[in-house]
Amino acid sequence: MKNRKEKNRTENVSVRLGMLFRKKKAAVPAFLLLIVLLCLLPQVTSLYIQRNLIMVGFYMVLGFSLNFVTGYIGEVSLGHAAFYAIGAFSVSLLTTDAGMGYWPAVVLSVLLCGLFGLLLAFATMRVSGTYLAILTLAFFYLVMNIIQNWEGLTHGVVGIYDIPAANIFGFAFTMKNGGYYYCILAYVLFSILITRLLIGSRFGRAMKAVREDPLAATMAGINNQTFRVIAYVLAGMLAGLAGTLYAPFCGYINYLTFTYNMCLMILVIIITGGRGTMKGVIVGSLIIAPLGEVLRGLISLFDSLPAEYLPDPEQWRFVIYGLIMVVMMRLRPQGILGGKSRLDYRMPAGLDKKEGNG
Amino acid sequence: MLELQNVNTFYGSIHALKDESITVKEGEIVTLIGSNGAGKTTTLSSIIGTKRIKSGSIKFMGEEISGRSPHEIVKRGIALSPEGRLVFPDLSVEENLRIGAYLRKDKSEIRKSYERVYGLFPRLAERKGQPAGTLSGGEQQMLAIGRAMMNDPKLLMLDEPSLGLAPNLVIMIFELIREIRKSGVTILLIEQNANMALHIADRGYVLETGYVKLSDSAANLSKNDAVRKAYLGG
Secondary structure (H helix, E strand, O other), X not given: OHHHHHHHHHHHHHHHHHHOOOOOOOHHHHHHHHHHHHHHHHHHOOHHHHHHHHHHHHXXXXXXXXXXXXXXXXXXXXXXXXXXXXXXXXHHHHHOOOOOOHHHHHHHHHHHHHHHXXXXXXXXXXXOHHHHHHHHHHHHHHHHHHHHHOHXXXXXXXXXXXXXXXXXXXXXXXXXXXXXXXXXXXXXXXXXXXXXXXXXXXXXXXXXXXXXXXXXXXXXXXXXXXXXXXXXXXXXXXXXXXXXXXXXXXXXEOOOOOOHHHHHXXXXXXXXXXXXXXXXXXXXXXXXXXXXXXXXXXXXXXXXXXXXXXXXXXXXXXXXXXXXXXXXHHHOOOOOOOOOOOOOOOOOOXXXXXXXXX | OEEEEEEEEEEOOEEEEXXXXXXXXXXXXXXXXXXXXXXXXXXXXXXHOOOOOOEEEEEEOOEEOOOOOHHHHHHOOEEEEOOOOOOOOOOEHHHHHHHHOOOOOOXXXXXXXXXHHHXXXXXXXXXXXXXXXXXXXHHHHHHHHHHHHOOOOOEEEEEOOOOOOOHHHHHHHHHHHXXXXXXXXXXXXXXXXXXXXXXXXXXXXXXEOOEEEEEEEHHHHHHOHHHHHHHOOO
């Protein structure tokens, strides 16, 4: 009897794991295999590839973070890198100037980012659409200007040197030992897990209802503002978490580390992939994040040209982003993997499409 | 059950409801009729709390509800199916209904509500998994009403349920409203289609530019000359 119960329970767990990707049970072994493969990857790839994979990981976490706001609540935020910056600066200052341990600093920084998320949510409570987008952009410049000018706290334009490496139980992360790779992999899995748990719940349904129609959501007894605020706080904390790893990963950060282009890139990732979907974030960041590097490779094909005709990949990247956005908006506004709404509905058997519905 | 007393509501400087007093008793179907801009929808927004009233009182089951926020009012058992059938287009029919039951936690009660709604609207049961945006207008209206029913309301307010529907569907929706009343739900109905509304209602109020012009039993209203002339086509 007890054995059977136990078996039921394990089955239940595996079914739930399978729901992570909304597929049959076969998805579980496939998913676990994928994780094992991802874990083995740094053993066989060059540091250059590994570095790019880590960057993809950072953008994936940022994508999941912005997805809470843009994907599920349906509000476009143009300043999302602000949270990334706050997380990074906060952890750097706490571990250098304040001499704190890495993980306590991470916890404090993430909480701080949550607080800023709260602040932004309250500040933008009564605006929507274009005005909201402009306010979030203003929030980004506000944060970056404070970082640039508050010399006493943030070292101003000089930036923060010698940020200690992230470590776990005294084991310091480096590129060589794959510490950063595994850490960001864990953060990506954490983002997937937390998104999945939230979205499948009553909470997630309420967020989607707010996105689809705020008035109708109110009529169902949903307090729209509560969910907006929760989404902003969550998004802030997750982006901040990414920031707390990014700072030690870089070793040196200043006010130029976090740019408006970064904000745009996060947005492009979830628009390209399909907002409001998890697979969309994954695919979007896999395509968009390494684009700069891929482009660098392509441009080196023109090496025989005189230097002054050689395009700068850093600049040209944004032309390509623009092109991708234009093409996406024209052909698949719901994103590569987003929205089943455009798919034809399969009529139940026995119903002829031509007869229409009454 | 519901009592509005001398309610005044403003949009900026526009005085939309002028000393409006309305009573709805338990088990009734009460209808508000009137032309565009008479204050019908404003009345509903004032009750549900999306529009703050300036003065007056709104009592539901003996308790003052004016000044409370919509989600608190919905919790007390008032549901509103808004004008223009605002369904969640990308969510499935079932998800739409699930959100209607957002405030409820008891799973077996929620299941009962599903059965009740699917019993009233078998068409919705057939289309459970379909995105709501792909339903026909009549089906979307059914879904909007069904979603309001999922919260197991004591008072159901319907804002123009017949808007933009084919005549045979209008008759069907009105039949369903009767069915819903039979199951013990009080109904406050707003309609431009005064003929149909007075046909199924017990009592009615005629609104004009924010005033309650007339209030009487539905039967008397449909005989009233002024009403016939203005709203029933002579």
